[in-house]
Amino acid sequence: MATGEVAMSREETEAFKVLVKNTLERRLFYIPSYKIYGGVAGFYDYGPWGCQVETNVLNLWRQHFVMEEDMWEIRCPCVTPEVVLKASGHVDKFTDLMVKDEKLGSCFRADHLLKDFLTKALEEFEEIKREREAAPGVAAQVVVEKKDKKKVAEKKRELLTPEKKREMQADLAGLDEFSGPELGAKIKAYGIKSPESGNDLSDPYPFNLMFSTQIGPTGTLQGYMRPETAQGIFVNFRDLYYESGNRLPFAAAQIGSAYRNEIAPRQGPMRVREFTMAEIEHFVNPDDKSHPKFKNVADLEIYLFPRAEQTALESHVKMRIGDAVEKGIVDNETLGYFIARTYLFLTKLGINKNRLRFRQHLANEMAHYAQDCWDAEIECSYGWFECVGCADRSAYDLKAHTAKSGHELTAYEKFxxxxxxxxxxxxxxxxxxxxxxxxxxxxxxxxxxxxxxxxxxxxxxxxxxxxxxxxxxxxxxxxxxxxxxxxxxxxxxxxxxxxxFTPSVIEPSFGIGRIMYCLYEHCFYTRPAVPGEPTTTVFRFPPIVAPVKCTVFPLMQREVLNAKAKKMSNGLTRAGVSNKLDITGRSIGKRYARTDEVGIPFAITVDFDEGVTVRERDSKQQVRISDVDVVDLVRDLANGSMVWEDVTAKYKLVTVTESEADS
CATH class of the missing domain: 3.30.720.200 (Signal recognition particle alu RNA binding heterodimer, srp9/1)
Structure with a gap:
């Protein structure tokens, strides 16, 4: 659990995960695809609220990166000819290690099986350790559960010594470094079986994650659904360089769908087969990776998880990004700058800064061509999950496409x-x-x-x-x-x-779906019941990413109030403020609860008096304001140029409770 957070037990974490999942599906943030036909693992539809959250996240991403960093944005096809992905190395190397159930043929990702086993074993060790401290004399043990199709066998307790614990921690920290044979040996050593049947597993073998297709009616031109959006930027380098005045540095960005044929996507919306990526390729002289705006972020304190701490089995550390670059922990200023900008983007979205860290790739984990790599990992109910990759990819990609295409993808430097x-x-x-x-x-x-x-x-x-x-x-x-x-x-x-010369590239790569799911969990809470009101679930989205900024309610079902509410909604729409008009006739308390549950931050209630009431979601505070001023007020709240504290300082609070408003 993150620094400053109260640790939840495994049972509490699972219950929280189920509650969030049920709320997201019930309120149509996302829906399992093809549900009426039984669904297909790894595919999800975004419902109305999910689409609007994604739109707002991507709009903020464009503002934060493309506009503020003066980048070019391009859009390339999802279907990519084989020759492009052959040059980039994806055809030969874009693989994960897979194991099969020896009897049933079910497939599993080998490293995930080992990770799940180690994580569970270490969690159980900590639970039993807490029990022992609460009741002295109880031996430190770990529960190993063996499951089959029909029943759960008797729990067998095995002593987990401190030495065994350290070995497990080391294996968990170095998971990405294992080769196929090493991973297979670990699975056998820990006695890991098929999670579905308890059968033996095969030795790990590579599986290419790309979806293949044929281009054209003859089927002779091999293609793939792109596994990332970056290659489209690299192959357009010459034109983008020319449009940039033949000057470095410059950056190009692309937002779009990517496709990976995941072996066993069993982690809900965190591991899917089609997803939205937002990637940046920042081209820079390899001899000068300084950044003119680095001083603006140098004092930012961020949780970093460098190699040294990982190999020593220690935790992440809080550090100034300026110190990390100066000490050589982060390789260069430009990479450090984008790590800092990524941190600012994620926290502005609503990601809890105490549950966000940047983990450095271990030496054997990093691609052979990479200079340095850091993953933005966000803690959620699935554990610490990679959501953004920030990498210095050196000059590998442009050199690879130069060699394969015969076209020079280089820049010119005048002495x-x-x-x-x-x-x-x-x-x-x-x-x-x-x-x-x-x-x-x-x-x-x-x-x-x-x-x-x-x-x-x-x-x-x-x-x-x-x-x-x-x-x-x-x-x-x-x-x-x-x-x-x-x-x-x-x-x-x-x-x-x-x-x-061939430029180097610094690449921040964002998995938008993963970021959104972590945002849902970080913004989700259960509002305690108070007299006269039921317990409700709420998403406390920041206004800038909330799916809709405001709801408009008539206090009761009267034609004159409905007309006033419609006029107010139209005014908000003309001002560019997304809003929902609700004239269903439900009680005002129930309407507030429904909009709170999908994270709408503000509600306007019209009644027979002059002016309207504006309510804020999290505090449930209300102020009275004139019809003339309300549109500008909500617009300023929605775009972040004003906060609720500014409103309460200017306008008098209304003290009527929501249960009283229904009477």
Missing amino acids: DEPKDEMKLTIVPNKKVLGKEFRKDQKILSESLEAMTREEALALKAELEEKEKVTYKVCTTGQEFQLTKDMVAISEKLEKSHGRN
Whole structure:
């Protein structure tokens, strides 16, 4: 449990999760897809309230990042040709390790089985430890439950020693570092069986998570549903760089759907097969990763979970982001800046800052090309869950697409003073190549000209040793037999006024659905019953992300009041304030309760007197205000330029209770 929070038992956590889930589904924030046909795991529909929350979250994301950081926004197709994802490495490496029930064939994600087992065992150890402290003399034990289809077998208690506990903690901390064989050995060592049947499990093996498809009627062009939105930005780098005045740094952003064929999505809306991503690619000179606005966030204190604390089995620590960069814990200013901006975005949404941390990837967990990676993890009833990834991906992506496409995705830097540099020249002999390879001359020439310095010098050395050399064009897979007279490769010292280089990229990548679910849990509470009023559940969304900003009620069913309420609603709509008109005739208390439950922060009640009553959701305070002023007031509250305390300082509170209002 997070710092400053009261820990809940496992039973309390599960009960809370069920209550939130039931409320979200009952009020149509989200709905299991294809429910009338039995549903399909990993797919959810967003209902009316969920759609509006997502729209508000994405609008705030655009404001916070795209507009305030002066980024370009683009939109690319969801269907991606295989060649693009082959270059990025997704075709070969975008896999998770899977195990199968040896008898039933059910599939499970191997690391999740191990994580769930270790987490449960350690939680039970802590519970029994608390029991022992409350009743001295009771041995510290852990309960291991074995389940089958029909019944729960007798509970078997095994002593969990401090040494065993430390071993489990170490395995949990290093979970992402295990190879397939290591993961399989751990599953066997802990005696983990199929959670559905108790049967033995297979050894882990890789499963590619991408959905495949064919492009066009012939089925010859292989494609995939994109597993992320980033590749669309990388392949458009040249045009975006030109539109940026051929200057670095610049950033591009994309919001859209991504698809991953999850092995066993058993964590509700936190692990789904289709989801919304919002990604930023910030292109920067690899020799200068400073950020001009870093000083604006340097004093921000954030919970960080660096590698050192993870390997030492310690907890996350609170630290100034400026100190983290200065000490080299966070690799550079630009990465630190986006970590800080991500923190500000999430807390502005309504994420509890005490249940938010940034965890650094362990050395073996990080991609081979990455400079540094941090995940924004939010604590919810499913545990600490990655919701945002902030990575310095170095120059890997642009280099990979340059090599595969034959098009240079580079930037140019002009030197202040000319420099002596070795310049590489590659000149394909197109006449000889054309005579020998005819129609393939063009693609071969372009591939030769796109070689890196290392590739070109290696080919030159090989041609000097052998009569013929086999050369493979990476974009098509074609192989050609080259001779020395087909290409001239040379280096000479020249005065250079600038250089071409491949930019590095800093990438913050946001899983919008996960953020929204954590927001639901962090904003959810049960309002205690008071005399005359029932117990109610409430979402305390900040006004900026609330699905609707205001409801408008006539105090009772009278045509004159209904007309006044409709006029008020129309005025709010014209002012750009989303609102709901409720003239159902229910009691005012029940209408307040229904709107509180979906998180609407303000309610306007019209009656026979001059002016209207404005009510605030969480305090249930009400003020009286004129018809003329109310639209501007609610608009300012909704966009955050005014808070409720400003209202109560200006207007007199109305002391009528909600139960009295119904009488």
